[in-house]
Amino acid sequence: xxxxxxxxxxxxxxxxxxxxxxxxxxxxxxxxxxxxxxxxxxxxxxxxxxxxxxxxxxxxxxxxxxxxxxxxxxxxxxxxxxxxxxxxxxxxxxxxxxxxxxxxxxxxxxxxxxxxxxxxxxxxxxxxxxxxxxxxxxxxxxxxxxxxxxxxxxxxxxxxxxxxxxxxxxxxxxxxxxxxxxxxxxxxxxxxxxxxxxxxxxxxxxxxxxxxxxxxxxxxxxxxxxxxxxxxxxxxxxxxxxxxxxxxxxxxxxxxxxxxxxxxxxxxxxxxxxxxxxxxxxxxxxxxxxxxxxxxxxxxxxxxxxxxxxxxxxxxxxxxxxxxxxxxxxxxxxxxxxxxxxxxxxxxxxxxxxxxxxxxxxxxxxxxxxxxxxxxxxxxxxxxxxxxxxxxxxxxxx
Amino acid sequence: xxxxxxxxxxxxxxxxxxxxxxxxxxxxxxxxxxxxxxxxxxxxxxxxxxxxxxxxxxxxxxxxxxxxxxxxxxxxxxxxxxxxxxxxxxxxxxxxxxxxxxxxxxxxxxxxxxxxxxxxxxxxxxxxxxxxx
Numbered sequence: 417x418x419x420x421x422x423x424x425x426x427x428x429x430x431x432x433x434x435x436x437x438x439x440x441x442x443x444x445x446x447x448x449x450x451x452x453x454x455x456x457x458x459x460x461x462x463x464x465x466x467x468x469x470x471x472x473x474x475x476x477x478x479x480x481x482x483x484x485x486x487x488x489x490x491x492x493x494x495x496x497x498x499x500x501x502x503x504x505x506x507x508x509x510x511x512x513x514x515x516x517x518x519x520x521x522x523x524x525x526x527x528x529x530x531x532x533x534x535x536x537x538x539x540x541x542x543x544x545x546x547x548x549x550x551x552x553x554x555x556x557x558x559x560x561x562x563x564x565x566x567x568x569x570x571x572x573x574x575x576x577x578x579x580x581x582x583x584x585x586x587x588x589x590x591x592x593x594x595x596x597x598x599x600x601x602x603x604x605x606x607x608x609x610x611x612x613x614x615x616x617x618x619x620x621x622x623x624x625x626x627x628x629x630x631x632x633x634x635x636x637x638x639x640x641x642x643x644x645x646x647x648x649x650x651x652x653x654x655x656x657x658x659x660x661x662x663x664x665x666x667x668x669x670x671x672x673x674x675x676x677x678x679x680x681x682x683x684x685x686x687x688x689x690x691x692x693x694x695x696x697x698x699x700x701x702x703x704x705x706x707x708x709x710x711x712x713x714x715x716x717x718x719x720x721x722x723x724x725x726x727x728x729x730x731x732x733x734x735x736x737x738x739x740x741x742x743x744x745x746x747x748x749x750x751x752x753x754x755x756x757x758x759x760x761x762x763x764x765x766x767x768x769x770x771x772x773x774x775x776x777x778x779x780x781x782x783x784x785x786x787x788x789x790x791x792x793x794x795x796x797x798x799x800x801x802x803x804x805x806x807x808x809x810x811x812x813x814x
Numbered sequence: 815x816x817x818x819x820x821x822x823x824x825x826x827x828x829x830x831x832x833x834x835x836x837x838x839x840x841x842x843x844x845x846x847x848x849x850x851x852x853x854x855x856x857x858x859x860x861x862x863x864x865x866x867x868x869x870x871x872x873x874x875x876x877x878x879x880x881x882x883x884x885x886x887x888x889x890x891x892x893x894x895x896x897x898x899x900x901x902x903x904x905x906x907x908x909x910x911x912x913x914x915x916x917x918x919x920x921x922x923x924x925x926x927x928x929x930x931x932x933x934x935x936x937x938x939x940x941x942x943x944x945x946x947x
Contacts, residue, residue, distance in 0.1 A: 742918040743923045746925065762823070776922070793922065794822065794826035794830050794939070795826050796940075797906060797908060797940040798912075798935055798937060798940065
């Protein structure tokens, strides 16, 4: 069954720009095709079909314009339906309202067996005007036919319960009804209770008929369509008040998370059963959120097991050579023991004396004559205690 | 001995100029000399070492061949020997060789316990080669 170009494009979730790029047709031309301003020539039809991955015969040569789409198409004052019926600008109330024949709605009497809306469309184009099949002569919104006045709730049912149009009991098909009459049932209380009572809370609001959609609803729908055509992901939009935004389902745990978890399990010395009990499932079946939660749990456990760090002590990562306290401890013992220290310098000179003080870069000795001498460590090849003193020191109980 | 340790030794031989003085005299970028000397991994490039070599009076090749060496290799060897309670031989810059077991090692020095029980603290920058026994 052939469909309008814009219908297929939207079904394929493509923007006009994407379609134009894939089909190598200028976007403005595609807009003209979608608006029905120009029939699609055979050459372009094939290009578009190929880009949309459909058969050429599935695309209508002359599309019906989309039910709305005012700002994005910029509107068109020309009409493809006949000069006597001026095309309304999209987005104005006239295009949002159902289009009917001058005299009577044909869909009711001629094709009652075919619902005008399928469920998908009625849900997608909620609160839109009803659309008609291509074989059904397009009802005209004639100038002599008074326009229906939508009250705040009655008009909402157009987009939601299309089957009511085919309902033998509904009053749309009543030949006695005239939509724009002063006594129209659309605006009466009875119609409100009939068409809008159960889903009134979900129904879009209509104004008093002079403006059609209330401006905020119209702006919202325009924005939604504009986003769809631009390829904007719905998740990218800010959360609207009163709406529950669907959150994406967490993906499987990242390999790095699993690696980290395994390392923590080893450090915590947990066995397989304990891990399974903590995780509730094998590690390989965790999703990202669960893995992150388990990581936090393991890190907390690890933190609890660590001894508290001494206050005031400089904290540095432990690397075998990043600590300098071994030499410090040794020199402290030598200093406290007042033992003779024998230094050998890089040039072979030897210096002996009692260690008076030291820093990370220098040693200060008191030489036998009482003279103090500071030697840079850079100049030192090695140093050692006096052998006898060292033996005595080694023989002393700790 | 890594290039860093070797430069540290050369700096001592030259009278202990500060890293800033070395950088000023050689045109090495500020801070680079200190990192060449102190970083555990190789730092700098051949251009820097070529600039430093004439300042210290050595051949550029003497520095460049040590550029790939690393203080981390020496540290790893010391830790391995200490944990395995094995002996190691240090070949010092003055040609002297000292053998013993590693009692401890840290940022600037390592203590060897010699066979006769005597302990000696050797500055890392004075170790030219090492060999596991």
